[in-house]
Amino acid sequence: MLIDSARELKARLTARLAEGFPPVVASDLGGRVWTRPAIGLAPVSPGRVHLAIRVAARADAEILLTGLDDVVRAEVDVRVTGPILAQASPSAGQLQQRTRPLVPGLSVGHPAVSAGTLGGFVRLGGRLAVLSNSHVLAAAGAGAAGDAVLQPGPADGGTPADRVATLAAAVPFTARANRVDAAVATVDEGVGADPGAVPGGPLGTTVPDxxxxxxxxxxxxxxxxxxxxxxxxxxxxxxxxxxxxxxxxxxxxxxxxxxxxxxxxxxxxxxxxxxxxxxxxxxxxxxxxxxxxxxxxxxxxxxxxxxxxxxxxxxxxxxxx
Structure with missing residues (x-):
C-alpha cells in the first residue's frame, strides 16, 4: 500500500490499542496474557510499504486485525518475535565463571593449558560437541582423544570437578603451512548446552565458504x-x-x-x-x-x-x- 495509507492504518490500529482494545481476558487465550503488538512500516518497493506488526504470538495479531477486510490484511507483514527482552552482553568476568548450561564465549580448556574460549557447538557423529582451537582443547597436540575439557579453564579456577566434555579430535599442526588451529570435544552426558545463547540471538545456520x-x-x-x-x-x-x-x-x-x-x-x-x-x-x-x-x-x-x-x-x- 502507499506510505500515506499505511500510516493512516497504523494510526487507526494504534488508537484502538490506546483505547484499551481489545477487551481480552486470560481465559480467551488459553491462560496466556495478551501482549500488545508493535506496529510500524516495512518497505516493499519505492513508495510502497506493508504495515509491519510484531507480536509475541500469532494469536495477538489476529486479535488486533479483527474486522479488517482481506484486501487490507494482504498488506500486513506479521512476524512472531516471542518475548522481546533487553539485550545485554555478558561481561568478561561472567564468561570466566563456571556456567551451566554451556554457552558460546565461556572460558574452557584442556587441563594442561591456561584457558581459551568455547567458540560454539557442532555435531560430530550425531553427538553435540564444543568447538575451539587445538591449543585450547588439545594443548596444541599434546593432548589425546579421551582427555577432559574443563569449564572454566584452569586459569579461571577450573578443576577436574568442572569437566564438561571429552576431547574427540584435533587437527595436527604440520611443518608446512597449516590451515586451521581447531579441535572438538563431545559434551559429556548430563551437561546442558544452549548453542543459541549469543548476544543478539542465535547465529545463522549457513556457514559461508x-x-x-x-x-x-x-x-x-x-x-x-x-x-x-x-x-x-x-x-x-x-x-x-x-x-x-x-x-x-x-x-x-x-x-x-x-x-x-x-x-x-x-x-x-x-x-x-x-x-x-x-x-x-x-x-x-x-x-x-x-x-x-x-x-x-x-x-x-x-x-x-x-x-x-x-x-x-x-x-x-x-x-x-
Whole structure:
C-alpha cells in the first residue's frame, strides 16, 4: 500500500490499542496474557510499504486485525518475535565463571593449558560437541582423544570437578603451512548446552565458504577475555601468518585478518571464539591468534581460520541453536 495509507492504518490500529482494545481476558487465550503488538512500516518497493506488526504470538495479531477486510490484511507483514527482552552482553568476568548450561564465549580448556574460549557447538557423529582451537582443547597436540575439557579453564579456577566434555579430535599442526588451529570435544552426558545463547540471538545456520568472505565486512565475536567486541575484516586469503606457540612457530595460510572498530578486537584467552558477520549473523571464522600492534588504530590485529575450512577439516556440522 502507499506510505500515506499505511500510516493512516497504523494510526487507526494504534488508537484502538490506546483505547484499551481489545477487551481480552486470560481465559480467551488459553491462560496466556495478551501482549500488545508493535506496529510500524516495512518497505516493499519505492513508495510502497506493508504495515509491519510484531507480536509475541500469532494469536495477538489476529486479535488486533479483527474486522479488517482481506484486501487490507494482504498488506500486513506479521512476524512472531516471542518475548522481546533487553539485550545485554555478558561481561568478561561472567564468561570466566563456571556456567551451566554451556554457552558460546565461556572460558574452557584442556587441563594442561591456561584457558581459551568455547567458540560454539557442532555435531560430530550425531553427538553435540564444543568447538575451539587445538591449543585450547588439545594443548596444541599434546593432548589425546579421551582427555577432559574443563569449564572454566584452569586459569579461571577450573578443576577436574568442572569437566564438561571429552576431547574427540584435533587437527595436527604440520611443518608446512597449516590451515586451521581447531579441535572438538563431545559434551559429556548430563551437561546442558544452549548453542543459541549469543548476544543478539542465535547465529545463522549457513556457514559461508571462506572465499565468500569479503574485506571491510563488519564482524563480531564473544570471547572469554574481552567479551563481546566488534571489528571489520581488513584482509582475506592471508598466507604466511607465523604464530608463536609454546613448542615453536607454526605458519598458517588462507587466513582472515580483523581489526577492532574501537580498540582491540581480541586478546589472549579469546582464542577459539567464533566470529560472525554483523549484517546477517552468518558464522564466518574461528579466532586463533593476534598481535598487540598494527592495524589502523594501532591496537593490534586478529587472525582467524575460515569456519568452513575448520568444519571440513574436523568432519563436523555447525549447530546454531
Amino acid at each position: 571462506g572465499y565468500e568472505v569479503e574485506p571491510d565486512e563488519e564482524v563480531e565475536k564473544l570471547g572469554r577475555t574481552t567479551g563481546h567486541t566488534r571489528g571489520r575484516i581488513t584482509a582475506v586469503e592471508v598466507d604466511g601468518v607465523a604464530v608463536q606457540y609454546d613448542d615453536g612457530v607454526h605458519v598458517f595460510d588462507d587466513q582472515i585478518e580483523i581489526e577492532g572498530l574501537s580498540g582491540a578486537f581480541s586478546a589472549g584467552g579469546d582464542s577459539g571464539s567464533v566470529i560472525w558477520r554483523s549484517s546477517d549473523r552468518a558464522p564466518l571464522a574461528l579466532l586463533f591468534a593476534g598481535s598487540s600492534e598494527g592495524g589502523s588504530t594501532g591496537a593490534g590485529l586478529t587472525f582467524a581460520n575460515p569456519l568452513s575450512t575448520v568444519l571440513e577439516a574436523l568432519g563436523v556440522e555447525w549447530v546454531s541453536s
